Amino acid sequence: MSNPMKENQITTDPTKPAQRMRAGGLRIAAMPWVIAGLFLLVMPFIFTDNSAITIMNQMAITIIFALAYNMLLGQGGMLSFGHAVYAGVGGFACMHVMSMTDFFALLPLPVLPLFGGLFGMGLAMIIGSFSTRSAGTVFAMISLGVGELIAACSVIIVAFFGGEEGVSGDRTYANPFFGVEFLHQIEVYYLIAFWLMLSALLMYLFSRTPIGRMANAVRDNPERAEFLGYSSRWVRFYSFIFSGFFAGIAGGLFAINYEIVTEENLNTASSGVILLVTFLGGVGFFFGPIIGAIAFTLLQTVLSLQTELWAFYAGVLFLATVMFFPGGLAGLLMMHVPAIRLGKASGLIVPYLKTLIPALIGILGLSALVEMTFHFRHASVGDEEMTVFWTTFDSHTVLPWAVAIAVTVVAFAIMRMMLPTLRTAWAEANTASSTSQGGAA
Amino acid sequence: MDLVLVNLIDGLVTGLLLFMLSAGLTLIFSMMGVLNFAHASFYMLGAYFAYQISIALGFWMGLLVAPLIVGVIGAGVERYGLRRVHQYGHVPELIFTFGLALLIEELVQFIWGKNQLPYQIPEVLNFTAFAISGNSIPAYKVFMIFISIAIFIGLLYVLTKTRVGMIIQAALSYPRTVEALGHNVPLIFMGVFGVGTALAGVAGVIAGPVLGTFPGMAFVLGSIVFVTIVIGGLGSLWGALVASLLIGWITTFAKSYNIRMEDILNGIGISTPENLGDSMFRDIWTVTSPQIADILPYILMVLILIFRPYGLFGNRDA
Numbered sequence: 001m002s003n004p005m006k007e008n009q010i011t012t013d014p015t016k017p018a019q020r021m022r023a024g025g026l027r028i029a030a031m032p033w034v035i036a037g038l039f040l041l042v043m044p045f046i047f048t049d050n051s052a053i054t055i056m057n058q059m060a061i062t063i064i065f066a067l068a069y070n071m072l073l074g075q076g077g078m079l080s081f082g083h084a085v086y087a088g089v090g091g092f093a094c095m096h097v098m099s100m101t102d103f104f105a106l107l108p109l110p111v112l113p114l115f116g117g118l119f120g121m122g123l124a125m126i127i128g129s130f131s132t133r134s135a136g137t138v139f140a141m142i143s144l145g146v147g148e149l150i151a152a153c154s155v156i157i158v159a160f161f162g163g164e165e166g167v168s169g170d171r172t173y174a175n176p177f178f179g180v181e182f183l184h185q186i187e188v189y190y191l192i193a194f195w196l197m198l199s200a201l202l203m204y205l206f207s208r209t210p211i212g213r214m215a216n217a218v219r220d221n222p223e224r225a226e227f228l229g230y231s232s233r234w235v236r237f238y239s240f241i242f243s244g245f246f247a248g249i250a251g252g253l254f255a256i257n258y259e260i261v262t263e264e265n266l267n268t269a270s271s272g273v274i275l276l277v278t279f280l281g282g283v284g285f286f287f288g289p290i291i292g293a294i295a296f297t298l299l300q301t302v303l304s305l306q307t308e309l310w311a312f313y314a315g316v317l318f319l320a321t322v323m324f325f326p327g328g329l330a331g332l333l334m335m336h337v338p339a340i341r342l343g344k345a346s347g348l349i350v351p352y353l354k355t356l357i358p359a360l361i362g363i364l365g366l367s368a369l370v371e372m373t374f375h376f377r378h379a380s381v382g383d384e385e386m387t388v389f390w391t392t393f394d395s396h397t398v399l400p401w402a403v404a405i406a407v408t409v410v411a412f413a414i415m416r417m418m419l420p421t422l423r424t425a426w427a428e429a430n431t432a433s434s435t436s437q438g439g440a441a
Numbered sequence: 442m443d444l445v446l447v448n449l450i451d452g453l454v455t456g457l458l459l460f461m462l463s464a465g466l467t468l469i470f471s472m473m474g475v476l477n478f479a480h481a482s483f484y485m486l487g488a489y490f491a492y493q494i495s496i497a498l499g500f501w502m503g504l505l506v507a508p509l510i511v512g513v514i515g516a517g518v519e520r521y522g523l524r525r526v527h528q529y530g531h532v533p534e535l536i537f538t539f540g541l542a543l544l545i546e547e548l549v550q551f552i553w554g555k556n557q558l559p560y561q562i563p564e565v566l567n568f569t570a571f572a573i574s575g576n577s578i579p580a581y582k583v584f585m586i587f588i589s590i591a592i593f594i595g596l597l598y599v600l601t602k603t604r605v606g607m608i609i610q611a612a613l614s615y616p617r618t619v620e621a622l623g624h625n626v627p628l629i630f631m632g633v634f635g636v637g638t639a640l641a642g643v644a645g646v647i648a649g650p651v652l653g654t655f656p657g658m659a660f661v662l663g664s665i666v667f668v669t670i671v672i673g674g675l676g677s678l679w680g681a682l683v684a685s686l687l688i689g690w691i692t693t694f695a696k697s698y699n700i701r702m703e704d705i706l707n708g709i710g711i712s713t714p715e716n717l718g719d720s721m722f723r724d725i726w727t728v729t730s731p732q733i734a735d736i737l738p739y740i741l742m743v744l745i746l747i748f749r750p751y752g753l754f755g756n757r758d759a
Binding site for chain 1: 474476522526533535537543544547548554671675725728736739742743746
């Protein structure tokens with residue numbers, strides 16, 4: 001039953017204790033938060049464009065949602081296929097608060113997401129009362145079933161979910177908050193940024209509480225946690241309702257930002273997207289989902305402008321992550337910590353460049369082939385011109401195909417040739433110079 | 442009475458189709474302990490392959506060849522995908538199959554486009570088999586019933602009466618022992634995964650013409666299949682059969698009889714409120730059974746999970 005690797009994850013490592021949160025260490029612990037806060041403040045001055053602010057709003061909402069999701073998946077080991085429901089219901093609740101004009105006129109807008117959070121939490125309490133009895137497959141199934149059920153209800157219970165067209169409202173009817181009426185995108189940005197900082201901090205602190213720590217223990221070995229005197233069911237239940245709360249806040253912010261919430265916000269597809277985002281970023285670390293949300297939102301907004309096939313690429317990327325980097329992007333970054341500690345990370349740069357540049361070219365070549373195949377199959381008759389990577393050509397002639405195939409094959413061949421060099425460099429960078437110990441990460 | 446009979450037959454067709462999917466899924470689950478989220482995607486692949494083959498070689502070759510191709514692809518997925526992910530644990534395995542389902546849907550759209558394909562019932566079976574007081578039963582439905590039952594009996598026979606079935610059953614519970622006896626257990630797992638996906642492929646081939654062959658077809662059935670095996674009890678073949686038939690009949694009957702919630706509520710003594718338009722609960726009064734037919738299985742599942750968490754036929758440990 002017991003797996004030595006997993007035990008290491010539960011027992012607190014004496015070299016990096018949780019006590020860092022206390023007195024002397026507080027300044028170090030607070031540093032990333034201060035930096036993140038400043039970063040959020042400055043961002044709109046760097047990217048002043050309205051569309052950039054829209055993307056950043058979307059990103060921030062996704063970050064909160066992904067962090068809430070990771071409370072379940074990463075910290076509690078519960079795989080949910082219907083978590084969009086809690087965000088969606090939170091969003092719908094906020095929409096209905098917005099339409100209660102008398103009440104809403106008294107309420108400052110920044111408080112509104114709290115209603116979303118409370119509604120998400122309330123729903124999570126009801127669902128969690130029976131779904132957190134077990135983790136793993138059974139939990140995943142229940143979450144899927146309940147998610148489908150509530151999403152299907154959105155068409156039937158029109159009074160709450162607004163049917164096909166959803167519910168829309170106007171955020172500016174709220175009581176002005178220190179004179180701010182939230183007419184402009186930038187004002188909404190700061191509102192969302194405030195909630196992002198607050199909820200990220202709260203979620204981080206939650207993961208440091210005994211209950212957050214026990215969630216990890218229950219994830220790794222529920223039996224042992226039970227022997228310690230903790231009810232794994234209650235530990236899961238608490239994680240679940242807190243996750244529901246923060247998902248609801250994300251939903252509320254969505255409602256404020258877009259002023260419309262529809263069935264799409266709670267269907268299975270949205271639940272799938274948040275799983276994808278979280279796993280892509282990495283579930284093993286607290287900051288993993290943040291990276292995932294940023295990367296995915298960029299991918300979604302930028303790539304979807306370039307190609308119709310962006311969902312296909314996202315799917316391939318996701319599968320590749322699950323198969324080769326189960327730690328996600330965060331895990332990939334953290335793999336380099338030992339090398340940096342040993343002061344040998346600089347030795348990796350050249351081998352990395354030598355491998356990654358051909359790999360990148362190969363991937364671009366491959367995607368060009370995919371695009372050309374797609375165009376060849378689906379373009380309307382007579383429309384033989386296509387544009388890939390700023391080159392326009394006829395997809396029905398041989399030359400572009402030959403070029404694309406040649407580029408792909410050659411690039412991947414070079415990458416394969418360079419791989420052994422990278423492997424030696426990697427082993428070298430992760431070995432302490434005095435002793436032969438250390439090993440790969 | 443005649444309408445009841447017609448509905449019984451319709452429900453049976455839906456239920457048996459569902460069973461073909463859930464049988465493969467539950468077999469794979471009891472083998473690897475992992476629910477194959479992409480199971481319905483293999484069903485979709487079955488339909489698409491069969492369509493492509495039927496254009497060139499006719500329906501019957503499609504019925505024969507498409508499940509084989511799907512099975513081979515399934516075995517390949519097990520060998521090169523799942524087996525690799527297995528080392529990371531069950532949750533990444535589940536996530537892997539989830540990602541696979543997304544990718545297969547995108548791939549199908551990539552190759553065949555987003556529109557429904559004109560996959561037709563074969564000419565030979567395009568006639569009315571018999572009629573029950575004016576309601577005609579097409580021959581294709583009878584064919585579907587027979588092929589499903591034949592597959593179920595075949596599966597049961599192989600699993601319980603043959604040597605291969607014995608080895609598979611032993612490998613499910615005691616893989617180490619079976620390995621020590623000289624059997625290649627990973628190969629058995631791969632084979633069972635292949636057969637399970639091939640079963641899904643068969644379901645796709647015969648369901649494609651009646652339920653429509655379009656990129657969303659996996660999505661439509663995907664979650665219902667899971668609901669089925671949760672209701673039946675994870676890993677139980679008989680449970681899957683009972684739950685499939687139950688779901689088939691419940692949805693069919695709910696769709697064909699227009700029962701209004703208002704009548705039920707009035708019947709148990711709750712009177713309709715006068716100003717229905719203002720009430721937050723007005724939708725509960727106006728809802729009808731065909732409207733909720735599609736979500737009845739989910740309601741059933743939630744009820745089952747609350748009162749009998751291990752499903753109808755499952756054992757407590759599952």
